[in-house]
Amino acid sequence: MEMSALESLYRSTSNRKLTLSVCILAVAVAVAFLSIFVNHFTGLSFSVSWDVLTAHLGGHDYGVYYYDLIVWDYFVPRAIMAVFVGAGLAVGGVVMQSMLRNPIADPYTTGVASGASFGVALYLMLGFALIPTGNYALSITTNAILFALIPTAAIVLISRRKNMTPTTTILAGVAVMYVFRAGTSIMTLSADPDAVEQLYMWNVGTLVDARWDNIWIVAGVTAVSTAVVLSLSRYMSIMTAGDKSAKSMGVRTKVVRTVALITVAVMTATIVGYVGTIGFMGLIAPHVARILVGSNLKYLIPCSAACGALILIACDCVTKFMVSSVPVGVITSVIGGPLFIILLIRGAKKVWY
Amino acid sequence: MTEVEISDLSFGYTKDSLILKDICLSLKGPQLVSVIGPNGVGKSTLIHCIDNILSPTGGQVSVDGVPVTEYRPKDFAKKVGYVPYTSGDSFPMTVVDTVLMGRNPHHKWKSLHDDMVVVEEAMRMMDVSDLAMRQFNELSAGQHQRVMLARGIAQEPEILLLDEPTANLDIRHQMDVIRLLKTLSVEKGIMVIMISHDLNLAAKYSDNIVMMSEGTIYAAGTPEEVITAGNIKHVYDVDSEVIVKEGRPFMVPQDPEFAAGEATGVLYVPVHRWRARHGRSVSCRGPGGAVREVHPP
Numbered sequence: 001m002e003m004s005a006l007e008s009l010y011r012s013t014s015n016r017k018l019t020l021s022v023c024i025l026a027v028a029v030a031v032a033f034l035s036i037f038v039n040h041f042t043g044l045s046f047s048v049s050w051d052v053l054t055a056h057l058g059g060h061d062y063g064v065y066y067y068d069l070i071v072w073d074y075f076v077p078r079a080i081m082a083v084f085v086g087a088g089l090a091v092g093g094v095v096m097q098s099m100l101r102n103p104i105a106d107p108y109t110t111g112v113a114s115g116a117s118f119g120v121a122l123y124l125m126l127g128f129a130l131i132p133t134g135n136y137a138l139s140i141t142t143n144a145i146l147f148a149l150i151p152t153a154a155i156v157l158i159s160r161r162k163n164m165t166p167t168t169t170i171l172a173g174v175a176v177m178y179v180f181r182a183g184t185s186i187m188t189l190s191a192d193p194d195a196v197e198q199l200y201m202w203n204v205g206t207l208v209d210a211r212w213d214n215i216w217i218v219a220g221v222t223a224v225s226t227a228v229v230l231s232l233s234r235y236m237s238i239m240t241a242g243d244k245s246a247k248s249m250g251v252r253t254k255v256v257r258t259v260a261l262i263t264v265a266v267m268t269a270t271i272v273g274y275v276g277t278i279g280f281m282g283l284i285a286p287h288v289a290r291i292l293v294g295s296n297l298k299y300l301i302p303c304s305a306a307c308g309a310l311i312l313i314a315c316d317c318v319t320k321f322m323v324s325s326v327p328v329g330v331i332t333s334v335i336g337g338p339l340f341i342i343l344l345i346r347g348a349k350k351v352w353y
Numbered sequence: 354m355t356e357v358e359i360s361d362l363s364f365g366y367t368k369d370s371l372i373l374k375d376i377c378l379s380l381k382g383p384q385l386v387s388v389i390g391p392n393g394v395g396k397s398t399l400i401h402c403i404d405n406i407l408s409p410t411g412g413q414v415s416v417d418g419v420p421v422t423e424y425r426p427k428d429f430a431k432k433v434g435y436v437p438y439t440s441g442d443s444f445p446m447t448v449v450d451t452v453l454m455g456r457n458p459h460h461k462w463k464s465l466h467d468d469m470v471v472v473e474e475a476m477r478m479m480d481v482s483d484l485a486m487r488q489f490n491e492l493s494a495g496q497h498q499r500v501m502l503a504r505g506i507a508q509e510p511e512i513l514l515l516d517e518p519t520a521n522l523d524i525r526h527q528m529d530v531i532r533l534l535k536t537l538s539v540e541k542g543i544m545v546i547m548i549s550h551d552l553n554l555a556a557k558y559s560d561n562i563v564m565m566s567e568g569t570i571y572a573a574g575t576p577e578e579v580i581t582a583g584n585i586k587h588v589y590d591v592d593s594e595v596i597v598k599e600g601r602p603f604m605v606p607q608d609p610e611f612a613a614g615e616a617t618g619v620l621y622v623p624v625h626r627w628r629a630r631h632g633r634s635v636s637c638r639g640p641g642g643a644v645r646e647v648h649p650p
Contacts, residue, residue, distance in 0.1 A: 006485055007469040010449055013486070098444065238454045240444050244406045245437055249508065250430030250458040294488070295444035 017299040020292060024306035028086075032079040032313045038320045042070050049075075073212065081210035081218060082316045082328075083309040085271050086281060088222035090308025092268040093282025094289070094300055095229050098236050099257050100159070100173075101166040106282030107268040111151030111176035116272040117203060118180040119147030124199050125191040137214060140202075141273030148269030149262070151176045156258050205278030205329025207316055218274050225267035226305060232260055233297040240295065278312070278329040280336040285311055287343065311336070354382050355511045355544045357403060361412035364398055371410070372398045374568045380561075383542040385535050387555035389579075390565035391589055396548045397438070399565070400514045403546070404435045416512065430458035434510030436501050438517045438548075445490035448500050452476055455507035472507050478533060479503040480526070494521035502530060506537070513537065515547040519554065527551075531558050556580045556602045564588055576602050 003011070037049045044067065052062040052071040062068050093106040100110070107113045120140050122128045129139040130146045154176050159169045188196050229236070235256045239246040243253045268282075285308035286300070292307075293299040315331040359378040365371035372395045380386060388396045401407040403414050405421040414421045416432055424432070434455070452475060456468040476482045479499040484492060489500065498521045505513055518534070519527040535558050537543045549555040555562055555576070562579040564572040566588045572579045580602040585593050592607040 003466070004469070004473060006449065006473055006482070007466065009486065010469065011465075101444075103444070234457070234460070237446070237450070238457055240446075241451070241454065242437070244401065245435070245454075247406050247426070248404050248430065248433070248435035248437075248514075249454060250427035252426050290444070294446060294450075296446050296450050 014299070017293040018302065021299065021303040021306045024303065024310055028083055028306060028310035028313055031310065031317065032083050035079045035082070035313055035317045035320065036071065036075045038317050039070065039075065044070060074208075074210075077212050077215045078207050078210040078316070079313065081207055081215045081275065082313040084215070084219045084222045085207070085275050085278065086285070086308035086310070086312025087226065087305035088218070088267050088271045088308070089278060089281035089312075090285035090289070090304040091222075091226050091229060091301055092264040092271075093308075094286035094297070094304040095236070095260050095264045096282070097286060098240050098295075098297055099260055100155070100170050101240060101242075102170045103287070104283070105170055105173075106286075107264075107272070108277070108279070108282065109170060109177070110155055110173035111180060112148045112265050112268050113272055113277045114177040114180040114184070115151040116144035116148040116269045117277060118184050119143035119145075120202055120273070121184045121187050121199055122147075124195045124202075125187040137274070141217075141270065144273030145266060145269040147180075148265050148272065151180070152261055152265035156261055159257065160254060201327060202276040204327040205276035205332075206327040207275055209275070214274055218271055221267055221270045225263045226301070228263045229260055230301055232256055233301055236260060237295075237297045240297075276327075276329065279333040280340070281308055281312060281332055284332075284336045284340050287340070291343065355542070356381050356415075356417050357512065357544065357546075358415040358418070359403070359412070360415075362399075362402060362409050362414060363411040364395075364402055364407060364409045368410075372568055373402065373409075376412070376570055378563065378570060378573065380544060380546070383538045383544055384560040385538045385558060386544070386546045386561045386563060387549045387559040388546065388563045388565060389549055389552060389555055390571075394565045395568045396565055397516055400435070400516060400546070400548060403512075404433055404514055405429060406435070427458045430508065430510070432510055433512045433514065434505045434508040436505035436513070436515040436518060438520060445488045447485070448476070448481060448487055448489060448492070449485045451489050451500055452481075452503045452507050455504040458508065468507075471509065472503075475503040475507040478506060480529065495523060495526060498522055499526065499530070510543070512544045512546065515545070517548050517550065519549065519551065527554065534558075552580060552585070552604050556604070557599075580604055 036053060037046050039049070048067060049071050052064075052067050053076070055062040056068070056072045056076075062072075089107065092112075096105040096107065096110055096112075097103055099105075119130070120143055123139050123143045129143055131139075131142045133139050133142065151173060155169055155173050158172045159166075184199075188199065191199075235246070235251045238249055238251050239253055239256060246253050286304045288311075289300055289303035289307045293303045312328065312332065315335060316328050318331050318335070319326050319328050357378070357380040359376055362373055362376040363371050364373040376399065388399065390396055398407065402409050403416075403421070405414070405424070408422070416424075416429075421429065421433075449472065452472045453468060455475070456464075456471065459468065459471075473482070476485060479502050481496065481499050481503055484496060484500070489497070492500065498518065502515070502518060505515065513534075515534070518530055522530060531554060534545045534547065538545045538560070557576075559576055561574060562572075562576050563570055564579050564584060571588055572584050580595055582593050582595050582604075585591055585595075585604060594605045594607055595602050596605065597603065
């Protein structure tokens with residue numbers, strides 16, 4: 001097989017982009033590993049943390065209840081959770097941006113997160129669970145998922161209408177977001193202060209509730225959903241050139257859009273159901289990735305996932321340095337906002353249109 | 354032989370306002386067909402209906418005897434390709450990625466090498482090879498157009514639909530593109546259907562012309578049959594004289610009101626710069642249109 005200069009250049013560029021994503025992911029995993037030892041407020045030393053970790057990896061307890069609890073039952077799941085949550089939110093953002101052909105689409109502007117938030121508020125304030133499981137965490141999650149599907153369904157149905165453009169679709173998403181927010185606000189007015197505080201913590205997003213028994217669900221859903229959207233990436237890339245062009249190139253646009261949006265909605269809702277609404281991840285990670293590898297989703301999805309994982313785990317490390325426990329959602333927004341503006345100003349204009 | 358059969362086709366976004374009304378058209382065999390007509394007359398809508406992008410409100414379109422709605426999307430994309438007028442401003446990709454999209458209907462596991470051979474040939478035809486690794490949105494409108502054309506060619510369809518393929522191109526590239534489309538129809542046996550606003554370009558190269566007016570076909574046939582002063586007056590409301598040049602009709606718009614117009618503005622070229630370039634004096638048109646000689650200082 002003889003390769004032309006262009007083909008070998010194209011192949012090497014593709015390989016470089018994938019290698020870059022793998023490297024970022026490797027850094028994220030490394031930071032996640034280090035984050036286990038970052039515990040400013042517990043006062044555990046590095047060597048003690050290391051001993052606890054090696055003891056558990058060797059299959060037995062360290063022996064000191066609090067050390068075992070903090071290092072093995074809190075920090076290790078939290079680090080794993082951060083990697084998957086960051087990756088999942090970023091993938092959710094990148095898919096929504098591509099499917100709605102709008103650079104500001106993310107789980108928030110499309111109303112998915114506020115739908116989930118409404119579902120959680122329903123359970124916390126009124127004790128209403130769509131599927132009465134009796135389990136607190138499970139009820140919150142199922143509520144979040146099911147209510148997140150309402151805005152998704154709205155977006156999918158609206159985007160199918162003949163005279164709808166990507167812009168009107170996202171405007172509809174924003175409208176749905178306001179409706180759900182208003183519903184949540186009405187419930188908070190007459191609610192018990194404890195429940196309001198819980199809802200507040202949930203709304204800013206925090207990783208402190210990560211445990212061994214709930215990270216597997218988030219990790220599994222994120223991995224499967226990412227695999228699904230990756231398998232659709234070639235079609236989704238073509239669809240960013242517009243539905244008409246995509247159809248003429250043999251893409252079933254309605255099927256791809258529906259499957260992709262529902263997949264990321266379920267993923268986002270699951271994540272949001274467990275860790276709350278961590279702001280800005282779905283927006284900043286995909287745009288950082290766009291600067292690095294361009295907009296072909298074959299490379300953009302893996303790179304966004306890697307960037308999301310790295311950003312979230314880095315932000316989580318920052319929260320661990322703080323004396324009082326600041327929710328990681330606050331840190332992502334505080335750091336992410338200015339960083340995002342800098343990126344926009346620093347001439348990344350060839351990345352957007 | 355490639356065949357497009359359109360019978361009683363009508364289309365409207367709402368029931369009471371139809372954009373296309375009772376279109377009947379039958380095209381057989383490789384040829385270059387131009388669809389002409391004023392703005393908003395339904396030319397693009399017709400193309401979209403042929404490509405199954407829009408579903409007609411009434412009637413149907415068949416390609417090779419099978420209604421377009423009954424094809425599997427990828428099989429249909431191997432038969433019919435479409436080159437849009439605008440690229441659609443979206444997240445940009447590299448030129449080679451964009452052209453590679455056209456290979457989607459032919460995509461197989463590990464087919465990148467074969468696809469790249471076709472892509473490179475298409476890019477060479479459209480004179481965009483040197484732009485291969487550039488970002489699509491860094492290019493000019495004319496370059497966009499040629500990249501989109503390359504994508505359509507890379508798709509290797511039997512019928513190629515084009516929405517104003519020469520709109521943003523300079524005269525050199527207009528000629529190149531339309532010659533290429535003609536070559537595709539003659540050498541590769543492709544049926545090329547293009548929308549055009551340039552009547553003379555359409556008349557010079559097309560085998561057949563379809564002239565549309567208010568959602569219907571007003572005239573169809575060979576260029577000599579369609580490009581007549583009477584048809585142009587009726588469809589465009591433009592007076593014209595049609596002369597025959599190199600065996601093809603050539604339309605010259607007539608506008609007696611402005612024929613002998615005088616220049617009202619002033620054009621001034623600094624003479625010393627002009628002379629530096631051309632080494633001679635120039636004549637300039639002064640106020641009122643009077644020509645005066647300007648000598649270098």
